[in-house]
Amino acid sequence: MANPIFSTREIAAIFWLVVFFIYILINKEIRKSAYRVIIALRNKYIVLAILSLFVYTSLITYFPLYVCGVWDGSMIKDTCIWFLFTALSLLFNINKARDFTFFKRIITGNIKVIIIVEFLFNFYTFPLVVELIMLPILTFLTVVQTYTEIHQQQEPKYKVTTSCIKTIFSLIGCGIFLYVIWMTVKDYGNLLTIYNIKIFLLPIALTLLSIPYFYIVALIIEYDSVLTSIKHIRRHDNPSVAKDMIKATKRYANINLKALSRIWKYHALYEPAKGSASGYIKKIVQKPQYAIGHTARLLIFNDIKTVTKRLSKNGIGEFSDWNCFEGDEYSAITDYFLLKNSSLYMPNNLAYYITGKKNYIEKIELALNINYQQDKEMAMAKFKDIILSTCKSLSINCPQDLVDAVDHLSEYCLKFDTYSLELQCVPSGKVETWTFSIITQI
Template sequence: MGIFNNREIASGIWLLIIFIFMIRKKDIRHSLKQFFKTLFNKKILISFIFMFISTAIIVLFLYHINFWDISLLKDTIIWFLFSGIVTCVNAITSRSDKNKLKKIIYENLKVLILIEFIINYYTFPLIIELIVMPIITVIFLLDVFTDNKEKYSSVKKLMKTLQTVIGFFLIYYFISNLVSSYQGFISYNTLKSFLLPIILSLFFLPFIYLFLLYAKYDMIFIRLKMGSSKSKELTKYAKKEIIKTCLLNLNKVKKLLKGNAAKLMHIQNKEDVDELISSL
């Protein structure tokens, strides 16, 4: 248990309570069953394996340059589950393709990251964390729910005020702890713990690019299977020509997918493929 701080233990306890409550409901059990069935879908499993291997490669590199060690394992797992996977999913599901990688860089370099790290470094006793966590969660959810809703503007204002007060109190708590025991905070290990998620996120960008590329190619090949029937030879020829033309150029792949979806579905012969390729 010494691996986890009180906030992480409190989070685990609350998640366990919520999970136990959920599985007692028959309809939720059915939904969870469907969720896990979807989770073990071949394409999703391949995606998770790709993300895991990508993270492992980055960690091995950091280990080789003497930055990563076993003390950072917990931070790495937390980053993978709550940042790495989420970033990849958001990159795929986001409606806007414009400046996607730049947005990811910004999210990982903004000053808020330092504030979040500072707030989470010193935690309250476990019993206080267990009480405070659901209260803060409710405040955050109410803030999200009342966003852009004029009739709830007074509630929105109150939630913002409460968040500000809590934020200042947490920073005060951190400063008071820092003054009394600054030796524990000002250390190389603390610096590594702070930098690790930022470095992992930045090093993960090439893998996100490849992941996006794979997803777009997959969508193109799904379009090829739809529409008019095509021989295996024609489908194979179309895939080969598309890959040969686009290669690692994500913009070309997106252009092909966005402007030629109908053509992909109604290819009849090799001449149609060549005409489609020439438009790129």
């Protein structure tokens, strides 16, 4: 008996999509929002990107897949599913690509999903009635989990909800996994066929073959951002400055996405009076060399790479490169972590600042800027959590007196033989800045 075109899971998904589409049509407010989304998608650059992705997918489907006998007309549905849910998702998130690590995560992540979900879980499906009931429940839980994970950094109360939903997903996943294993053992003859192996390999092959396209798109976006930023920042300088920086960018970055990312971060710090644009760009595209020093008495401060790697895991952002732009002073920072997004007021934010010399760190500073006093209590709670995480990451004991000082909004200073801990508050107009510092003795 021939396999049906659509599985029960796909039929259930189509049914609920039709229901959702009808709901959009009959609800005036949602219909207006959907119309605005459609209008936004009519942007010529978005249309061009989607069309170019479609053409590229068609080309790689024909050659090498079709020509080599890996692809045939029966796989159109699976190819369309990959295009709609994987390729377009990658396209709309390609602005996050800063180096080839982004693409490595795409490859490994997609292979995991394909093996566990796309193939085994979708090969064995439940009866249609079960799928119709299960799909909206799982969709609802996924939406709630996504919402709580986004907001749990700002609202600790959401952590309980996130943990509960993850437990529910784990139980459901275990149940489905046991069912899949049972069906695989029972029906392994139908699973291990040439056609199923091709279906299994198809999304993996399409993902691998699409990496060059996405890398080129990422390069175009990054170049546009860098060159536009250079022209904007240097608009009041001598026109030759911007031209020299753009020329140097193209020469030294070339097709290196990581180098472009470094230029985007640091080009604004260039001062024409202190050297040529070419020399400056050449300097900042070079990968920093992290050496182990012996100067800092707090030993871990001699290992810059380890410190930045550990602190980057504390949830408020990854560090920039350890770089020197003037004299012998080196620094690395994180972007500002917004404690609450709002278009109505400037949100409170957190950031790490590290300063020192080439081979060692002198000071680590965690800065909290309180721009909106109504959210101060929540901001201080997050500040305290990151202080505790910082000390734990560096294997430093966090005194209870320091925790109490944060709770009571008081300053604090404690000196040891090898390092000191400081908590300070510096008001500046309407902004209140709290800083927690770890300073090594030399």
